Amino acid sequence: MRALVSSSNDDGTQQLYQAAPELIIPALRPYRQRSELTTWTRDESVPGYLESRLRQYRYVAIGEFHVHGAQADAPVVRRVLALARQHGLMLHVHADADTLERFYLHDPSARILWAHAGFEGPARVAALLERHRNLWADLSMRGDIAAEGKLRPDWHSVLIKHPDRFMVGTDTYTPSRWDQVGAHARWARGWLADLPQEVAERIAWRNGEEVLTAAFIAVSNRQSAESGAQPR
Numbered sequence: 001m002r003a004l005v006s007s008s009n010d011d012g013t014q015q016l017y018q019a020a021p022e023l024i025i026p027a028l029r030p031y032r033q034r035s036e037l038t039t040w041t042r043d044e045s046v047p048g049y050l051e052s053r054l055r056q057y058r059y060v061a062i063g064e065f066h067v068h069g070a071q072a073d074a075p076v077v078r079r080v081l082a083l084a085r086q087h088g089l090m091l092h093v094h095a096d097a098d099t100l101e102r103f104y105l106h107d108p109s110a111r112i113l114w115a116h117a118g119f120e121g122p123a124r125v126a127a128l129l130e131r132h133r134n135l136w137a138d139l140s141m142r143g144d145i146a147a148e149g150k151l152r153p154d155w156h157s158v159l160i161k162h163p164d165r166f167m168v169g170t171d172t173y174t175p176s177r178w179d180q181v182g183a184h185a186r187w188a189r190g191w192l193a194d195l196p197q198e199v200a201e202r203i204a205w206r207n208g209e210e211v212l213t214a215a216f217i218a219v220s221n222r223q224s225a226e227s228g229a230q231p232r
């Protein structure tokens with residue numbers, strides 16, 4: 001079992017990866033500091049920054065990043081999509097459903113992990129999953145999917161219908177949230193227990209292994225072949 005991790009700036013992710021390469025799957029966040037969350041889509045220095053990190057380190061994805069509405073059409077964002085395609089990377093995108101659709105207009109083949117399932121309701125999430133085969137959703141910060149330890153029936157149906165498309169997540173964007181990781185895991189185990197064991201295992205860890213770990217190994221192998229170097 002592993003964790004997809006990103007940070008602002010990327011040094012924190014690299015430190016974690018160095019400390020536990022068997023546990024950490026790095027994603028490359030376009031922010032050098034968290035305040036760039038609102039400005040990065042019009043910051044011309046972002047693609048060059050990403051390229052320099054991509055030359056030095058290995059990642060499974062670019063993200064998590066925040067995009068709203070027409071920001072998805074900004075030249076900087078389009079260049080980030082192109083970089084992901086060029087390097088065989090996924091995108092970890094914090095965006096609502098309408099914004100996500102703009103990504104697929106620009107690149108129908110984009111492989112996207114949809115952060116927080118876009119904070120959308122279960123019907124909308126299911127519709128997008130059905131429309132885009134290369135879309136997965138993480139359920140971090142989704143306290144609304146369960147009440148008193150039980151999955152809400154509409155979410156229960158969507159998870160059963162698309163057992164291979166969801167992953168649990170925690171959103172540790174600020175240090176104080178690390179203290180809550182244990183409680184969050186207990187909460188997730190509570191609602192996962194409402195599902196058939198096979199579905200619960202998929203959402204808890206198996207989908208992550210099959211999608212993220214497999215993609216990270218593929219990216220690493222590809223980079224090794226290109227550089228002729230040993231994995232670092």
Ligand SMILES: [Zn+2]
Pocket residue numbers: 064094115116
């Ligand atoms: Zn987010």
